[in-house]
Amino acid sequence: MPKFQHHVFICMNKRADNDPRGCCTEKGSGAIRDAFKEEIEKCGLKGVIRANQAGCLDTCSLGPSVVIYPEGVWYTVKTREDVKEVTERHLIKGEIVERLLMPAPWARG
Ligand code: FES
Numbered sequence: 001m002p003k004f005q006h007h008v009f010i011c012m013n014k015r016a017d018n019d020p021r022g023c024c025t026e027k028g029s030g031a032i033r034d035a036f037k038e039e040i041e042k043c044g045l046k047g048v049i050r051a052n053q054a055g056c057l058d059t060c061s062l063g064p065s066v067v068i069y070p071e072g073v074w075y076t077v078k079t080r081e082d083v084k085e086v087t088e089r090h091l092i093k094g095e096i097v098e099r100l101l102m103p104a105p106w107a108r109g
Pocket residue numbers: 011012013014022023024025055056057058059060061063065
């Protein structure tokens with residue numbers, strides 16, 4: 001049995017302010033990472049689900065970028081409410097949160 005049931009990777013890439021590509025950090029991914037860690041702890045899932053910061057996931061324009069493995073499902077997660085919904089529906093109940101899926105054919109894993 002794997003050590004963790006899920007890994008939640010949150011892009012924490014930071015680019016210079018004048019970089020035209022932008023980055024997830026400027027879109028608030030630090031707060032999203034912290035919120036995932038807090039939700040996981042609050043739900044008693046520490047040691048079962050792990051939130052990891054990641055480098056650029058190459059979906060910069062769709063960020064803040066979050067990908068959940070082992071499913072390989074990609075989300076745009078912008079708010080604490082989004083984090084709660086992903087935690088409750090995807091990580092606990094195993095549902096895809098349609099409204100937060102990245103608009104890409106591979107987003108469902
Ligand atoms: S900067 Fe976050 S996906 Fe590229």
